[in-house]
Amino acid sequence: MFEEASEVFDNMFKSSFPLTFIVFLPAVLILVSPLPAEAAHEFTVYRMQQYDLQGQPYGTRNAILNTEARTVEAEVLSRRCVIMRLADFSYAKYQKALRQSAGAVVIILPKNMSAMPQDIVQQFMELEPEMLATETIVPVYFAMEDDELLSIYTQTLTSSSSQGSLSAAEVLLHTATANGFQMITSGAQSKAVNDWxxxxxxxxxxxxxxxxxxxxxxxxxxxxxxxxxxxxxxxxxxxxxxxxxxxxxxxxxxxxxxxxxxxxxxxxxxxxxxxxxxxxxxxxxxxxxxxxxxxxxxxxxxxxxxxxxxxxxxxxxxxxxxxxxxxxxxxxxxxxxxxxxxxxxxxxxxxxxxxxxxxxxxxxxxxxxxxxxxxxxxxxxxxxxxxxxxxxxxxxxxxxxxxxxxxxxxxxxxxxxxxxxxxxxxxxxxxxxxxxxxxxxxxxxxxxxxxxxxxxxxxxxxxxxxxxxxxxxxxxxxxxxxxxxxxxxxxxxxxxxxxxxxxxxxxxADKRDPEFVFYDQLKQTMNAYRVKPAIFDLLLAVCIAAYLGVMYLAIQNFGLLYSVVRRITQPKTKAH
CATH class of the missing domain: 3.40.630 (Aminopeptidase)
Known part of the structure; x- marks a missing residue:
């Protein structure tokens, strides 16, 4: 009896593609799913000014960052870490990130700032006072460019730029299959420095x-x-x-x-x-x-x-x-x-x-x-x-x-x-x-x-x-x-x-009515983790649920399924 059943299952998996696909697809999905987050790159970031002068707050108010990276070319920046290079920086792009309630902004500076073109340097110098003129809830960081960080920016730029020219189905598929980067700072929230x-x-x-x-x-x-x-x-x-x-x-x-x-x-x-x-x-x-x-x-x-x-x-x-x-x-x-x-x-x-x-x-x-x-x-x-x-x-x-x-x-x-x-x-x-x-x-x-x-x-x-x-x-x-x-x-x-x-x-500073207040967490370590997007987990869960549903139905109707499979796998006899 057992030998006969074994022969049936052996013939079934050798010749039945649909059932083989149903059984092995979840295993493949599990194998290709991301492992626990692995740090792609660790680098130092420098936070924008945060201070109070004569009771007026200036600069960024936050220091904590834990969100997925995007470039400013992406259509949706809400709760995303917007990274941009100084060569492509403009106040309009910066304001776009703030208006869309970005999770953070990271500006990548060149290794040798004195070698930057004069027009870019002059433009950025003129924008610095505007960036500091009012308080900003969004944490803003600066980082010095290196090969790994430039690679992260390039990959993120490619992913962000392609979404605008694709159909909805293509965007969904691209989002599910692409790798992203989760940007996380290691420091705590900023607080006022007393007795400076x-x-x-x-x-x-x-x-x-x-x-x-x-x-x-x-x-x-x-x-x-x-x-x-x-x-x-x-x-x-x-x-x-x-x-x-x-x-x-x-x-x-x-x-x-x-x-x-x-x-x-x-x-x-x-x-x-x-x-x-x-x-x-x-x-x-x-x-x-x-x-x-x-x-x-x-x-x-x-x-x-x-x-x-x-x-x-x-x-x-x-x-x-x-x-x-x-x-x-x-x-x-x-x-x-x-x-x-x-x-x-x-x-x-x-x-x-x-x-x-x-x-x-x-x-x-x-x-x-x-x-x-x-x-x-x-x-x-x-x-x-x-x-x-x-x-x-x-x-x-x-x-x-x-x-x-x-x-x-x-x-x-x-x-x-x-x-x-x-x-x-x-x-x-x-x-x-x-x-x-x-x-x-x-x-x-x-x-x-x-x-x-x-x-x-x-x-x-x-x-x-x-x-x-x-x-x-x-x-x-x-x-x-x-x-x-x-x-x-x-x-x-x-x-x-x-x-x-x-x-x-x-x-x-006077403790009762301070003329100036300084804040800490001005220099931190940031980690860029290579991760799958959240929609990938959703699609994976849908596939697993579908697989379990199919297996449940197969078990409940095993007799019918077995007869169908047997009819399909039974060798045809020649008529005499």
Whole structure:
């Protein structure tokens, strides 16, 4: 009996295609179904800015990401992670993702941003402030391009682009058979960072000739800013300003070492923190020196305050003022000396004064000197930029990574803002000469404009370049530079080499009514998992249910099925 049944089933599976298909199809589907999610790629992502300034929220509000990848070419972006390359980025595409309630946006940046075409760099720099202008619920990340990430983008782009040109049935089949990528961040939701301290530093050179000497203050903020804190290197804004300040401190420390060249001015050098957040470090420093102390150089005779901002390029210098200086004042003398030194020693350099009143109705001050102007201290900002609104002051494109040939004036300059060390050295020489002429009253003494106090060799181009290289070796966003940061300690060391009484000043936000609030989770690890889409699981479940239904019916009607199969498989007999 068993031998006979075995022979029947053997003949049935050998010659019956429909039943063989029904039995083996589920096994095939199970074998081709995705295994537990396997990480296709792990990479670092940098989150868009998230901060509150004077009670107004800016940037992205979320940090958690766990959704399937799509490119902006897909018709449906809701609850999807939209990935796009910088070369294809536009504000319209970005807004499309936000309008469709995308789960997240990941923007892929090239490895060498200085090699990007100028028009793309300029376009993105202009879009950065718009991206940060209002708060965004959708988490926005930036990632540096590599081969694996580029492959993920290419596969996702192919899948997203093809869906728009297919029929409904083809889209369903394509969706069920294609592989997708699930993008998942490893970090937690962002939260406010409590008790964050913004650090500023000061040092001084005391003049000779009595206690009540006029004081000249030289200021530069060291922090950088861009759409993503971990990508903000601030080479020109304001690595160049800090580099110039340190070089000026070195030059004048030499003059103040000798009795014959020791001038009757106090020199106060201030490196401020939180400059990109409405100059919080300068604001607190002024409050401490003018409101809460009985002994301060700022409470005495302040000749003027010179702020240095974005001075590493260009063939023009602009002295930005809130109130034009009057004749006979030290600030007017500096204005004239800058004009004289520029025209007589560097005729290719165009110098001008730019007047703009302080607008207290604006949320953000235009230049750092306005902080001093509000406290009725004569101040101005020197920059090669004609306007405070130019995008390169707050961009992740402001990087130092230029080729050696470009750095030394050979070949094409890199795209975007960068620091030309030769021009930075020239601008430093102009400022040093003008300050020295004011300090020693050389114009009143009849000294010609082409008289050089500092030789070309005294202004060390290598030193300037080294400082800019060091400053741009790590991001200096205010949220990343705490009081124990290497940036702060190294600045303190350099100031201590040239100046006396080097001090640190800290700013912490008021707990009851904070002027600024920073958030964490600005840098995370993201995993791209290769997965089947959810509709594949649905179709698989339908096939399994159909299979079980067929098997149930087959068992219930086994006799009928067996007779049919036997009739089909029974060899035909020849009629005699």
């Amino acid at each position: 301290a913004i650090t500023s530093l000061e040092g001084r050179l005391a003049g000779v000739g009595g206690e009540d000497l006029p004081t000249i203050v030289v200021v530069a903020h060291y922090d950088s800013f861009g759409v993503a804190p971990w990508l903000s290197y601030g080479a020109d804004s304001n690595g160049s300003g800090v580099s110039m300040l340190l070089e000026l401190a070195r030059l004048f420390s030499k003059l103040y070492t000798y009795k014959r060249t020791h001038a009757g001015y106090n020199l106060l050098f201030f490196v401020s923190g939180g400059g990109k957040f409405n100059y919080q470090g300068t604001k607190r420093w002024l409050e401490d020196n003018l409101d809460h102390t009985d002994s301060s150089l700022l409470q005495d005779n302040v000749a003027f305050v010179l702020c240095l901002d974005t001075l590493g390029n260009g063939d023009s210098l602009h002295l930005h003022v809130s109130k034009p200086p009057k004749e006979g004042t030290p600030q007017y003398s500096l204005l004239k000396e800058l004009e004289m030194v520029s025209s007589s020693q560097y005729p290719e350099l165009k110098f001008s004064m730019t007047h703009k009143k302080i607008n207290l109705a604006d949320d953000m001050l235009a230049w750092e000197h306005e902080r001093f102007g509000i406290r009725r201290l004569p101040a101005f900002t020197l920059s090669h930029l004609p306007s405070h609104r130019l995008a390169q002051r707050s961009s992740i494109m402001d990087v130092r990574s230029v080729s050696p040939s470009s750095r030394y004036g050979v070949g094409e300059p890199p795209a975007g803002p960068h620091v030309d060390v030769k021009k930075l050295s020239r601008n430093t020489k102009v400022v040093a000469e003008a300050l020295a002429r004011v300090i020693y009253n050389l114009t009143e003494k009849g000294a010609p404009g082409d008289l050089q106090i500092f030789s070309e060799q005294m202004v060390q181009e290598e030193q300037l370049s080294a400082v800019v290289d060091w400053l741009t070796a790590q991001p200096r966003a205010a949220q990343l530079v705490d009081k124990d940061s290497s940036v702060v300690s190294t600045l303190e060391y350099h100031l201590g080499r040239y100046l006396k009484d080097v001090k640190k000043h800290y700013v912490k």
